Amino acid sequence: MYNAPYLRQNNSVSRVMLKVMLALLPGLAAYVWQFGIGILIQLLIASVVALVCEAAMLRVRNKPISRYLLDGSALVTAWLIALSFPSIGPWWMVALGTAIAIIVAKHLYGGLGQNVFNPAMVAYAVMIVSFPALMSQWPAPHLSGAEQWQLILGNERVLDAISSATPLDALRTGLHSGHGTVSTVTHGHAAFGWLGGQGWEWIILGYAIGGLWLMQQRVITWHIPCALLAGAAAVAGLLWGIDSAHYAAPWFHLASGGIMLGAFFIATDPVSGATTPRGKLIFGAAIGALIVVIRTWGAYPDGVAFAVLLLNICVPLIDMYTQPPVFGHKKD
Amino acid sequence: MISALLVMAIGAIVLGAALGWASVKFKVEGDPLVDKIDTILPQTQCGQCGFPGCKPYATAIAKGEADINQCPPGGDEGVRKLADLLGREYKPLNAEHGIEKPKSVAFIDEQTCIGCTLCIQACPVDAIVGAAKQMHTIVADLCTGCELCVPPCPADCITMEPIAETVETWKWRYPVFELKPVVTTSVVTTDHPTRAA
Amino acid sequence: MGHTDRAPLLRKLFNFHGGVKPNANKQQSAAQPICTLPLSREYVVPLHQSIGGTPQPLVVAGDRVLRGQRIGAADGNVSSAVHAPTSGCVVAIEERLMPHASGLSAPCVVIEADGLDEAAPRENFDWRSASPDAVRDYLRDAGVVGLGGAVFPSHLKLKANNSIGLETLIINGAECEPFITCDDRLMQEKAREVIEGVALMAHLMQAKQTLIGIEDNKPDAIAAMQAAAQTAGQSNISVVAIPTRYPAGGAKQLIRVLTGIEVPHGKRSTDYGVQCFNVGTAFAIRDALENGLSLTTRVVTVTGNVERPGNYWVRIGTPMHELVEHAGIKPGTERWLMGGPMMGIPMPSLDVPVVKATNCILAGSAELFAAPEPEMPCIRCGECAQACPADLQPFEMYWHSRARNFGKAQEYHLFDCIECGCCSYVCPSHIPLVDYYRFAKSEIWAREKDKTAADQARDRYEFRNYRIEREKEEKAARLAAKTAAGRAAIQASQQTVTGDAAPSETADDPKKAMIAAAMQRAQAQKAAAQPQNTEHLTPAQQAEVNDAEARRARARELADQDAQSIGKTSPSADTPNKMAD
């Protein structure tokens, strides 16, 4: 026996998750094109580990396994982890990260819909704190497949020769070393491309295309991505306006690192994000601003994970204070 | 250094004043514990808790002389609320004091009633009307279902009748989860399909 | 379209937040004209068919009734009368299964039709010369209630706020629920009558303008109504096509769409200068005032998994199975709904009667309404909030209702929820959200009722303790006074023993005097003490007490009769045959 409404829109959690994965494809394609097949191997490892951990945890928690496995949420987490981890990290890194995300950040908090923190970002934060060096090695463009494979297998001897720091990392180290300005650091460095990092521009374009499609599909609303990018651009623009020699330009920030992935795919995770329209704007803008702040003054190369996690904590508060007015109770 | 101290001191004074003002301004009107407990108790006034009424029991709880699990009409939910209010551990209802029963009202068989007024004297909420040597009737709206009028009746004419659910008092049930998807076997009956459902 | 879109172009419409666009499925039942259902053999008329008090039955088993005869009188002003749907004989007044989700029964008047369908003589009532109050009383006794489904007594709504008047009278022809077409057909076939009813209401409420809102998926109804308004020369009445979006036909949403005004929950719309009636109600009001016909029939859509979907004129009280058998039951029907698929309620059986609230009977099969997929946890995706026409945060309300944290649910405005079902419709986790709200609401109501009862019991208990205490004190005081007075009297009598001439009996014996006085006092005290426990009664309780007294009196009479002539008792001694008003 069930009650009205008897009509249901043809929608489900797995459809939502499937759309998110589809939206990741353009960015993924660009990734492969720019940096080779390493990312695909990582993606595979993460997916397998995520499904195994998910099934095990569902088993332990006595939940219907097939239904929850098929919802796709574990796969989305796995993909986000693979895409935000360095694609030439040893295989166990992404596997460990995924396991932490699924077991600790998701299921120990109560499973789907209950996690306070974004699981992928928890994994990222834990791994970068534990293995800062490994987590900062990114492939130099056009690294061959065989070399990537060696690296993923954990063959570190090849590491020094062919890996490189991310542009963000290079810039930060360059600036922190005391002498040098943005232009001296970026000039002639292989990691920098015409806008942000070499090769990264295309990936970021891919993410943006996927994100816009998600918006068109009404899976996500415009609030968080727009506010996030605007927040980041505003803070970066301010710093750059003050001292363009020592602070990177806003477009550099927008075109580097995980910010696009974060704006469209990570901060928009509904479970751990703000839900009210105004709350989403605050949530997004604060993340954006924090990303730039962490990138500029923090000790880690990128700030997306920490910014998202910090704001995850604030979500109940943000939601509470931004409840939209109810029908008939609006002030004119 | 001195200016810093001054700032701190002034800050402290301002904050203290603000807090003091707020505590006066937003003072919660004295709602003593007994009253708070009393609002949770069901006011059946049945005495099953071992006290002559809900208020005395509330007083005893407040003083720490009685446990929170002695009121059967309040039921499990009542105990939970008390535990919540007092910050104590929940414990199941003490069966010595009785068990939770569906809410009932007393009903006097008017044909048998001899008009002895004994039940009137027993009723804690004056829910029985009648006078000496006349038949007595219970105003169902006022009756709390305490059963105190039942034993004194010499003619045994008082019975407790559970309150039946009506269309107006019916409540929507807690939505049940079907963990296993229902195998859709369509009920095919030609004449009156819903009777089978 | 032709002239149908002229008015909408001129008028600025407003938007309401959210809403959904389910497949309308109206074509199945909208094509055929309304047929009249043949008379049935038995009618079951529930006494309680509107919001408010349950009417008192005016007939007893064995009475002959005529069509349109009042058989239940409104109980107070917030109530509405019920009438016999045809002529026949009252066979019982008893509990019958209700068309209600509870599957419980309620008192009904069961009438066996005699097939003559003889009408009761019409009351002569000239509403044009009657006072507005008299018109409202007349409508109450004619049993006119809102026919859109809410069955709120219409006479209570036909009153503008005196200080601001009525800016806009809104007539709801939106009919936004999928499948239902009864208003659509009514507007097409009875446009003139509906417009007359609307004009009549506009006159009664002194409305400055009248807007008839119809969803733009009903071009024929819009055309018919516009033509009728034009023919009637009612320039104050405009027919407005509104965008098709569920729940545009919700009273609050329609008011918002047409005027931009949002009427908050719990407020009267007349306080905002608007009022909203359903088109069916307009028709019924006209029938009552112009033709003297009380509400005994309405249009019902029968659709879904039936052989011949369509609309029917159905007498109130017709057993539902007769209606659906007429439309042809098809195999595969899993459930029968009263109302549409978004807000309809499942019928416990087809043995229930058609009531004033029955706008549609929908046969649901597995093909039409797939069984819900298993519920998943809420992922806070916010789809529901985007769809909610009341601007609520459904998932927050769900969260707290589910945890039985009712106070919190209310903080998120649970009672502003109109139970439209949009949130459940869109939820990707297939959570039966509205079920949780219905559950929480009825729990909260029950708790409030319990609390009122407990407060009352506490007051009465405290009062009783106070009374007992007072009596004790008084007794003690009297005792003291009595002894003192007695002594004085004795002394006095002893003093006068020798002196005075006419020695009274009492004076002779002081002790006797004291006893007599005490007896007198006791008697007085008894008289005073007896009614004390019936103080502070509400009228309803007083009525109950009076009833009891009446029963007693009757029982005493019976006992006396028994004593005089054994075995001669009248069978109908128990009929409260009183006429209300």
Ligand code: SF4
């Ligand atoms: S047991 Fe009876 S008297 Fe005691 S608190 Fe409960 S309802 Fe009141």
Ligand code: SF4
């Ligand atoms: S009528 Fe009887 S059961 Fe009801 S409150 Fe009075 S004493 Fe208790």
Ligand code: SF4
């Ligand atoms: S639509 Fe369903 S899953 Fe999404 S927030 Fe609302 S209740 Fe949760």
Ligand code: SF4
């Ligand atoms: S049922 Fe209530 S909460 Fe859900 S969409 Fe409708 S008004 Fe909003």
